[in-house]
Structures are given as C-alpha cells and as structure tokens.
Amino acid sequence: MLDWQDLQVFLEVARHPRLADAARRLGVDHSTLSRRTRRFEQRLNTQLFERSTHGYRLTPAGERLKVHAELMARHADDATDGLVDHNLRLEGQIRLGVTEGFGTWVIAPLLSAFCRRHPGLTLDLLALPRVVNLSRHEADLAITIERPANQGLVTSRLCDYRLKLYAADRYLRQHGAPLHRSELSQHPLIGYVDDLLFSEQLNYLDPLLAHRREDTKAHFSLRSTCVTTQMMATESGAGLGVLPCFMAAGRAELRTVLDHDVSIDRQFWVTARQEQRQLTRIRLLWDYLREALALNQDFLMGRQSQLVMPDDDPGSDQASP
Structure with missing residues (x-):
C-alpha cells in the first residue's frame, strides 16, 4: 500500500522540478527530500524521475503516477474542506x-x-x-x-482600469507638452521592451504613434519589462510614459498629457x-x-x-x- 506522505512528497517534486523549490514548500532540506524520493522509487521498484543539473523531470511512469496522485490530492482537499466548520478559524x-x-x-x-x-x-x-x-x-x-x-x-x-499618458513637471518645464498625438514622435518615450511583452494588451504606444509622419521614428529614452520602473523613469523626467491611473494618479510630480485624446481602458x-x-x-x-x-x-x-x-x-x- 502506498504511503500518503510519500505521495505528497512525490507530487510536490513533480510540480516543482527544482528540488530546492519543492523542499522549501515542504519545509525540509534539499538532501532529505532527495533521499525520500529515492526511497520511494526503491519501494515501488520504479524510476519516477530523471535527475539532471536542471532539476527533476518525470519519467513516463512518473507521469502516470502523477495523474493518480493529483486526483487523490484533489479528493483530500475536498474532504478536508467539507469538514471545515465555518464558525472556526480558517487555516x-x-x-x-x-x-x-x-x-x-x-x-x-x-x-x-x-x-x-x-x-x-x-x-x-x-x-x-x-x-x-x-x-x-x-x-x-x-x-x-x-x-x-x-x-x-x-x-x-x-x-x-484606465491608463493615461503622463509626464513629470520637470520634463514639461523643460520640453513643453505635445498638443496632438502627431507630436509624440518629437518626445522621448518610456515603455515596454517590444519583444518581451507577455501580452498584446500591453502594447499601448503603437496605436498612439500611428499619427506620426512616415519619415519620423519614435525615440524611446528607456524601455523596461517592469511598469514600476517605467513610472519612476517618467517621474524623474526621462520622457513621456503610458501608466495605469491607479499608479500615477497620486504622484505629486506627474501630470497627464493629451488628457482628452489619450485614454486607454483595459x-x-x-x-x-x-x-x-x-x-x-x-x-x-x-x-x-x-x-x-x-x-x-x-x-x-x-x-x-x-x-x-x-x-x-x-x-x-x-x-x-
């Protein structure tokens, strides 16, 4: 008969191939977890994992066991949850x-x-x-x-939620504000790294730059995968940035630009x-x-x-x- 604790250990390693991650979630050290997985394989007389410097990868036998272990874990969660007294503290x-x-x-x-x-x-x-x-x-x-x-x-x-185009007071004092979208290509911009976008929903600037003349090219002073970094760069005066209102609205140094022309809802x-x-x-x-x-x-x-x-x-x- 399989030991449920062994199955829980197996499932955690199967879900998190880096042994250090699985060990941290289980609250044990790396070497203990390695020994337990090997001991479990010995009991079953079956190799469940292929081990490499990149982590633990399931063998075909391990994949088959994972399907059953996931089902057992789901039933265990359902059973435990069904016994919870709503008058008691949830844990x-x-x-x-x-x-x-x-x-x-x-x-x-x-x-x-x-x-x-x-x-x-x-x-x-x-x-x-x-x-x-x-x-x-x-x-x-x-x-x-x-x-x-x-x-x-x-x-x-x-x-x-809504996004708008923002600039810092110091930037506006030095460079002024664009009066129309067609002028955006004349200002340094702050945005995402195009080839690292994880969603097209983050591609705000291309539609805004559609009004630029064919012989002009947008200039980005700074690009980042992190929107907080973009906000800090905008606030420091590095250029114009499209930012969520929930981040920028309370920042004393930031002002909306083209307020009635640039409003992006997501x-x-x-x-x-x-x-x-x-x-x-x-x-x-x-x-x-x-x-x-x-x-x-x-x-x-x-x-x-x-x-x-x-x-x-x-x-x-x-x-x-």
Whole structure:
C-alpha cells in the first residue's frame, strides 16, 4: 500500500522540478527530500524521475503516477474542506498570482483587510511581470489582463482600469507638452521592451504613434519589462510614459498629457482551476477581491486618487456557491 506522505512528497517534486523549490514548500532540506524520493522509487521498484543539473523531470511512469496522485490530492482537499466548520478559524495557504504593477500598487494594500479577517490563512502574493500558469500549479488564483482561453478554468471579469499618458513637471518645464498625438514622435518615450511583452494588451504606444509622419521614428529614452520602473523613469523626467491611473494618479510630480485624446481602458480577470474554486478559502478570497475592487472602480479609472480600504468585518465576506 502506498504511503500518503510519500505521495505528497512525490507530487510536490513533480510540480516543482527544482528540488530546492519543492523542499522549501515542504519545509525540509534539499538532501532529505532527495533521499525520500529515492526511497520511494526503491519501494515501488520504479524510476519516477530523471535527475539532471536542471532539476527533476518525470519519467513516463512518473507521469502516470502523477495523474493518480493529483486526483487523490484533489479528493483530500475536498474532504478536508467539507469538514471545515465555518464558525472556526480558517487555516491554510493561498497563492495568488497577479501582474507586477497591479499586485504591488493595488492588491497588496487591499489584502491587509482580508488578512485581518482571516488571521489563520497565509497569503503568497506572486506579483510578476508575466502570467502565472495555473495548469502547472504555480498559484491557486490568478489575476490576468487577458481572459484565459483554457476551458478548464473558472474565470470572471474582475474590474476595469484606465491608463493615461503622463509626464513629470520637470520634463514639461523643460520640453513643453505635445498638443496632438502627431507630436509624440518629437518626445522621448518610456515603455515596454517590444519583444518581451507577455501580452498584446500591453502594447499601448503603437496605436498612439500611428499619427506620426512616415519619415519620423519614435525615440524611446528607456524601455523596461517592469511598469514600476517605467513610472519612476517618467517621474524623474526621462520622457513621456503610458501608466495605469491607479499608479500615477497620486504622484505629486506627474501630470497627464493629451488628457482628452489619450485614454486607454483595459480589464482584469480573476481565474482559478475548477477544483480549487470549490475550496472555502479560495471562494473567500475570490469574493473579497470582487468586493474590494468594486469599492475602488473610481480609483482604477482615474476619477479619484486614493485607494478605498474595505472594513475588517469578517461578516461582510460571504462565500458564493
């Protein structure tokens, strides 16, 4: 008979091929985890992993076992979750993946009230300049700027947000402001590195530069994969940058440029795997995010400059079916 603890160890290594990552999540050291995986293979008399300097890769036998182990883990989660008394303190871990700018400037401060409502829960916030892969179990929930195409995911539109063109006071004093989109090519610009864009939704500047003359070429003073870096460069006077209002609206040094001509609306989506969406702790965070961002629609659209914090009353969190 297989030992459930051995299967949990196997599954963690299968999900996180770098042994150091799996060891950290399990709370054991690297050498202990290596010994346990080898001992498990010896009990089964089957090689489950191919080991290399790049990490652990599943063999065909390991792939077959992973399918069954994933199913067992899902049933274990469902069974545990079904026994939770809602009058008792919830415990456990939630990993939330979100884009770097939104995660840093909006989600992180908003989560403070959620943490106070549910002190037994641990939140891992992955604020990254890319999309987390839910199918590879990088996170339990994800907030994305595109609606995922994967039919196996539960997805809901979370909120709208707006971006505008900004410049620093010091830049405007020295160079003046463009009066029309056609003049943008005469100013140094700040934006993303084209070939490293993880979504076409981030390609803001090409449409704005469509008005330039054929014999002119846009000049970028600085490009970055990080929107926070772009904001700091804009604020320092390096050029004009397209920034989310939720980041730039409260910055004293920044001013909108071509305010009535440049206004870009985008959406955020919240998504989870079907089996994870049923867990109580995931439902609570899902519903809290919708609640908190509904309070902040004016902030996200640039109509107000301060984030509105939800109250700490846990009674206001109702998990949806």
